[in-house]
Amino acid sequence: MTITLTINNEAITVPEETTILNAARHLGITIPTLCYDPRLSVSGACRICVVEVEGLDNLVPACAYPVSEGLVVRTNTYAVRKARKTIIELLLANHPHDCLICVRNGNCQLQDLATEYGVREWRWQGKTRHYDKDVSSTALERDPNKCILCGKCVKICKEIQTVSALDFTKRGFSTLVESALHRPLAETVCVLCGQCLLSCPTAAIRDKSHIKQVRRNLDNTDRYCVVQVAPAIRASIGEEFGLEPGTLVTGKLATALRRLGFRQVFDTDFGADLAVMEEGYELIDRLKNGGVLPMFTSCSPGWIKFMEHFYPVLIPHMSSCKSPQQMTGSLIKSYFAEKEGLDPKDIYVVAVMPCSAKKFESLRPDMEHDGHRDVDAVLTTRELARILNIYGIQLDVLPESDFDKPLGISSGAGVMFGVTGGMMEGALRTVSELVTGETLERLEFHQLRGYAGVKESSCLIGDKELRLAVAHGLGNARAVIDKILAGKVEYDFVEVMACPGGCVGGGGQPIPSTPDIVKRRIEAIFSEDRRNHIRKAHENPAIKELYATYLGEPMGEKAHKLLHTSYSPRLPKGI
Amino acid sequence: MTTVIESEAGRRVNLDAVRDILRARKELLPRHLIAVLQEVQDVYGYLPEPALEEISYGLNVPLARVYGVCTFYSQFRMAPLGKYIIKVCDGTACHVRGSNDLLEELKTQLGIHPGQTTEDGLFSFETVMCIGACGLAPVIMIGDETYGKLTPGKLSEVLDSYRRMEE
Structure with missing residues (x-):
């Protein structure tokens, strides 16, 4: 009809x-x-x-x-x-009049509407609310005074992520968006994915900023500041400088970071290649030796926190691999420090991430070795753009340059960690060759690509058929997990990314991050993979050298100390 | 097995009753939330936080939603009522004869606002619209007792008499 x-x-x-x-x-x-x-x-x-x-x-x-x-x-x-x-x-009558000093100044839907509709006076004066900010969490801050009660954060948390950390409380003028029992966000089931922040029209939800501490350390000449950039940043930060969504700025980004004063500009793609190696060997080990299956990927910290609150029963299924961020940080303060004769305690590692939960991950207790934290500060894509603006570095017109060696060398597999299905695709390229000993001709696994919430596939590796599932967005992950736990489906390997689209749609990304924009970033990541002449992690010469000269075997003793972690059930228990 | 746990407010809460209420239901569905909250409040006199967590798990309703519902409806209380419940009439007659002064006196004397309970658990106070004793305006009730033609001074004496009873 x-x-x-x-x-x-x-x-x-x-x-x-x-x-x-x-x-x-x-x-x-x-x-x-x-x-x-x-x-x-x-x-x-x-x-x-x-x-x-x-x-x-x-x-x-x-x-x-x-x-x-x-x-x-x-x-x-x-x-x-x-x-x-x-x-x-x-x-506006019940909204702070502090646009000039607001973090969302210039990128606020309320401000835009006030401009469009020609609001030129404070027409109504009445009672205003005054609530305390909630700065308890390690990644997100909430300022209820700026909330216009649109409810998008509540709904995205409930309907897309199925976390339900927030809801409306009270009624009438007293209506408020709050976490359960008025508890600080840090004491709730919030997984810090930041999807609420992306959907917030104002500054009611925002980053826990690491900008000040990064700038302070950059100004300190005794500190050896090193930066690593996640795959998804190169496909999105251009938007903060007026470029079209999906514009790759890899080379400009390296130049920009060098101009900020970082002594080494490394690439988290290197850590991603390393994660492929460790996770690939872990999967092969589980397959060969009757380990717990399916194995779940562990590089998305929002997913990890979700699993710990909602599905701790999956802990034995989780890959013990740290994420590429933590692996890269850990190696900067061990392998790289030794190579360069630096004292790890002088090194300050900054990670630029498309993710709010990465701030939380960097602070997890076991993310360190010999007393050195793997990562010292995490900037979201938005925060890096802000710092570049403060320094007057106009990213879009910069010349291009390369990342520094050796932790800036990466394969196409590494960059694919930025998109849903990419981590698994990268891992399959390596696992397949390691198991069969034959060169893999088919590099692209198109069933694992695309924006469908859950993607299922299988892949013949030697004589073994691997059953695969990829989920992005925690609601989709929950659907897959519930089916697995009910015994309705069986898989060997499951990739979960907390955010829709994968990291390119992460909670640390530029605002807006609508599905259309996220899809264009995904295309950019795939083109970055295609243009790399090395497309398999185990063929990355820097990875080969790392194992040959420092780590020894994948999953070996040194790798375990530096590159692996553990999980535990987390309270409050989620439902 | 009896579970007694300490809630955030430091009150000891026995969870047996809420578990019994959940167990006694034929089905446990999210849409039963309000009915369950009412039953639990009938038993405890208020909705203790640990009981809300039990309800959340029992009915499969996220805790944030449970809390949202509790705070939306004025029938639900998140703290126990005091031993003595003071109702201050703020109907028209009492209002024009100075109920506001009585409210201010209570706020000062008890250190709480309407709808709250003193820390010692002795007094709660709330405003009501009319108790049908306009001839005695301004009037209050404490429990079943009515006190009329009050002034802030007389009110203070009334409160003292209750405090003395507790000594």
Whole structure:
């Protein structure tokens, strides 16, 4: 069944149950939204999308109003514009007036709307709220004073991530978004994935900033500052400098970091290659020796925290490998330090990550060796962009340069850690050759690619068929896990990334990070893999040298000390 | 097995009752949340935090949602009521004859706001709209006792008499 309606005197035919908002978008008519997100259930909470429908006395919210035959809609009348402006003015009446010093200044949907609708005065004065900020967690800060109660954080946490760390509490003027029992975020099931932050229209949720400590250390000449950059950054940070989503800035990024004053600019892709080696050997070991299967990947710290709260029964299934961030950090303060004759305690390792949970991961108690923390500070993509702006480094016009050796040399497998399915694809390229001893001709595993929430595949390795599953977004991961635990499906190897799209859609990425933008970043990562002449981790010469001269065998004693970790059930228990 | 645990507020909570309530139900579904909360409050007199956690696991409702529901409905209390519940009438007659002064006096004397309970657990106070004793305005009730034509001074004496009873 289709329905024909008129919007601003233009006729359009759409399927039944289309909303006015989506019908208007088909016509290229913009209707502003704050609480609407196509991935989430519709609440119609903010009313900013109100439109006029002929025959009705009241304006209706376009996001929640289904079309009907012959409907006559006007989206841009005086009454509509006036109502929207009033809504903005009312939101501003109970919102801090500190835009100039706000972290979201220039990237705030409320600010944008106030500009668009020409708000020029504080029209309403009334009671305002004053709540304490929650700075308890190691990655995310919440400022309820800036919250406009759109509810997107609540819904993304519940519907996409199935974590439900946040919900509305109280009612009326006292309504608030809070964690359970008013507990600090650090004492809840929050996995610090940061998807709420990405969806927040204002600065009510933001990074726990490491900018100050990084700058202080860069200014300290006694400190030997080293940086490592995650795969996903090269495909996204350009957006912070006005480049199109999906623009690769690998070489410019290396130059920018060098200009900031880092003595060595390394690539977390190197650590990713190393993770392929260790995790690949671990998988082979489990397959050969009757170990616990399926094995789950362990490079996404939001996923790890989720598993510890919600599915501690999976602990024996988890790969013991540290993430590429921690592996790289650990080797900078051991292998690299020894090579260069540096004292590890003088080295300050900064990781640039597309992820908020990486801050939490870097602080996990066992992420150290001989008293040296693997990683000292973690900057999100947004934070690095902020530092570059402070230093006046305009990334988009910089010349290109290479990462430093040896921890800047990487294969195409490493960069693929940035996207859903990529870690597994990289691992298969190596595992397959290690098991069969034959050169792998088919490098790309297209069943593992794409944006489907759960991807299943299998792969013949020697005479053994490996059963594979890839999930991104914790709701999808939960669906797979529940099926495994119920005995409905069997796999050998499961990749989980906490964030939709994988790291390119991580909670530390530029805002906005809509699915369309994330998909363009994914394409950029695949092209980076294709343009690398080394595409298998075990063929990376720097990795070969590392094992030959320092680590010995994968999964060996030294590797265990530096590159592996353990997990434990975490309270509160999630449901 | 009896589980008595200390809640965050330092109160000891015996979880047997909430477990019995959950066990007694034919089904445990998320949509039973409000009914279960009511039953639990009937037993405990309020909703202890550890009981909310039991309910969350029992009904498979995230704790943040349980807490959201508890704080949304005014019928639910997150802290026990005091031994003596003071109802300050703020209906029209009492309002014009100075109920506000009584409220201020109570806030000062007890150090709490309406809807709260003193730390010693002795008094809770709340405002009510009319108790049907307008001739005695301004009037309050403590338990079943009615005290009329009050002034802040007289109110203070009334509170003292209750405190003396406890000594």
